[in-house]
Amino acid sequence: MRELVFALEYTPGCNRVADTLADHPAVRVRSLSLHATADSLWRVDHATGTPESLEAVEDAFLNSDYYADCLAAEDCGATQTTRVLDRTDDTLVLYSHWERTPTCESVPHIARDHLGDGVLFETRHEGRHYTWRLIHSGEGDVTAFFDDLEAAVGECARMEMLRTAETSAPAGAGEGGPSGLSPAQEAALRAAVEHGYYESPREVDVGELAEHLGVPRSTLTYRLRRAEEQLAKQHVAGEGVEEPPVSL
Known part of the structure; x- marks a missing residue:
């Protein structure tokens, strides 16, 4: 399948x-x-x-x-x-x-x-x-x-x-790469990080980032939301996340 x-x-x-x-x-x-x-x-x-x-x-x-x-x-x-x-x-x-x-x-x-x-x-x-x-x-x-x-x-x-x-492959093992993100989602997420979208306070808003990437604002918002959802689910499922050291 x-x-x-x-x-x-x-x-x-x-x-x-x-x-x-x-x-x-x-x-x-x-x-x-x-x-x-x-x-x-x-x-x-x-x-x-x-x-x-x-x-x-x-x-x-x-x-x-x-x-x-x-x-x-x-x-x-x-x-x-x-x-x-x-x-x-x-x-x-x-x-x-x-x-x-x-x-x-x-x-x-x-x-x-x-x-x-x-x-x-x-x-x-x-x-x-x-x-x-x-x-x-x-x-x-x-x-x-x-x-x-x-x-x-x-x-x-x-x-x-x-x-x-x-469908038998582990989550994130599709042709979109190890993260499971599509190339467009990967590019959007990488650009967001590189341009300070995730900094606090933000160094760029979604409109400015969309203009830089040459895509509609709604498209960029959608790609970032889907990428964030995919990564959040992987994190909660424990995929690729190392257990923190136990303090004794």
Whole structure:
């Protein structure tokens, strides 16, 4: 089994959910369940945020012109249903079901075409970044999958590969290097350290660092957050961390 992790960074106006999350950067949306057949897709998503931000997210899911997972740039005529399963002040659980038309495309359906029927999906959505984690048999054509995905998203989103590895490998042992970070994350983290972003007080803010690296501020923020998360999890799990000497 192999793991693929990549992100789509949506440009403004291409995806209403992404636009809404960009307006409410504290909101996080993750999939609890995601399944696809040749003709349909259904999923359950869990969102966290403030009451006001979750109202905006709910409206984006319920009232978009077309299903948020569809990669079409306009209404493709698909039939979709989205319902609220649970709602509290800081959480929102949504169920969505989508019946495709011949012009519809989505990450799961393109994956099924090239990686087989037994693909497992996990997603996280924050701001304009939509991160996908796929587990597949390893026997499909990954290159064809990414070629078709790139053609489907067109200019509406930019793709960034984050990790590809055997699922049996230890965490951090993917092709992104010993740390498990993608090259882009590694470069962002290294630049942040070299330019004093982590000093106290900071010698550079994220906007200045993004300008130096020639990337959008949101992209740099996303890369640093994902890198910090990966390293923090490795530290807590004790990977590569020496035990401190015991004082007697």
